[in-house]
Amino acid sequence: MKTRKSRAQRRQDLIEAARRAMIQHGTDTVLLNQVAEQAGLTSGAVLYHYPDLRDLLLEAHHAGMERFYELRVKRIAGISDPVRKLVVTIRSGLPTDAEDADVRLLCELGGAAGRNRVYAALLTTLYDRQVSMYQTILELGAAHGVFTLAVPSEAIARNLVALEDAYGYRIVARHPTLHAAEAVELILSYARLVTGNPLDVPEEPAKPPRARKATA
């Protein structure tokens, strides 16, 4: 038998399992058994913790959103230069590729938001928080005199988040010529224009890959 786990620990596991199951099978086509399988449990055990599967799915979406947002905040936490801050933020808003789990989950959410008020509210909150994030960066840059904002910061911030969102969808849908790198350039082309700054920040050097078998 599976090792027993504490209530809190198991709920955490289940949320992760639900995330994986939803990404694989779709937010509203995922089966109880598929969540159970991801968790290495039986459907009965899942129901013991979440008598209504929808509650679990909602918590999983919530957790996914939170993780996505927190990750972005963390990435720019140490950066003081507004220009670098802006560029890194733009880069962090896009999926790495079509398999990117976090963004795929958000896209799932977007599709359901037209029908599901709770999901809609969740996404709206995320959008607004991201707008604030950008707005802060823009205002900071303006205060430092490195950005000359062509329109109010809120408008710019809204457009930046909108662009990220849309390119996220396109990348997840596997557009053949529109990958993360191209999307970043497109968004930057807007950002340059609207901030009056060339935003010339070199690409982060790719982290050296972890030890592999026989790197030639």
Added chain:
Amino acid sequence: MKTRKSRAQRRQDLIEAARRAMIQHGTDTVLLNQVAEQAGLTSGAVLYHYPDLRDLLLEAHHAGMERFYELRVKRIAGISDPVRKLVVTIRSGLPTDAEDADVRLLCELGGAAGRNRVYAALLTTLYDRQVSMYQTILELGAAHGVFTLAVPSEAIARNLVALEDAYGYRIVARHPTLHAAEAVELILSYARLVTGNPLDVPEEPAKPPRARKATA
């Protein structure tokens, strides 16, 4: 009993019924019976015309997309002034409100595209066609000397479509302060900057409402 209809007519009806059912219940949670209900038929009759429900749903999505695109093309068909053309196109890309059926269906599609390659291909095609549409308008304006494009027309066109898409999602998700009018303004703020044109085109006068009972 329901009046019998010709094969072609019934298939058309069913596609419309499927569209309505999907908007109400979701692309991949819609039930055969819900489609049948929308069509005023029984599930057996639906299956008689479409032995596999998925084929019907796909055709319905296809039809929805086509309709959306054709409508946009038609709206700008008679306009020769590039400035008006651009502004009208931007206005026609957004949902009128959260209930807008065409856009809601497209959002549904976007959510499923991460898992469904066929839906993904459908959306990618639509995106590319819209980009071409904008690109043509931009080039036309540049040729006429009314637009001074800050970056290549393809980049602008991609960003414009991306902005429309993203604001479509936000509006459908009922963002409390971001409606069609605000979204148009946000997109225009970008378009002005990147074309170097004030894009000052008065709102279409709202069509006079059809005869009502006792207009005061």
Added chain:
DNA sequence: GTGACTGTTGAATCGAAATTCAACAAGGTC
């Protein structure tokens, strides 16, 4: 009008997933 074809129904059947629940096992408590 008669006959053949075609679209439609409604009831029967099938199947898959959710739900329930008695039994049981792991840990803690005293």
Added chain:
DNA sequence: GACCTTGTTGAATTTCGATTCAACAGTCAC
């Protein structure tokens, strides 16, 4: 180390939607 509480299983049951199909009703050709 007996006793509880709690997490988990697995099998039985229920639920619900898809599928099948025989019967029937329009419609058309002649």
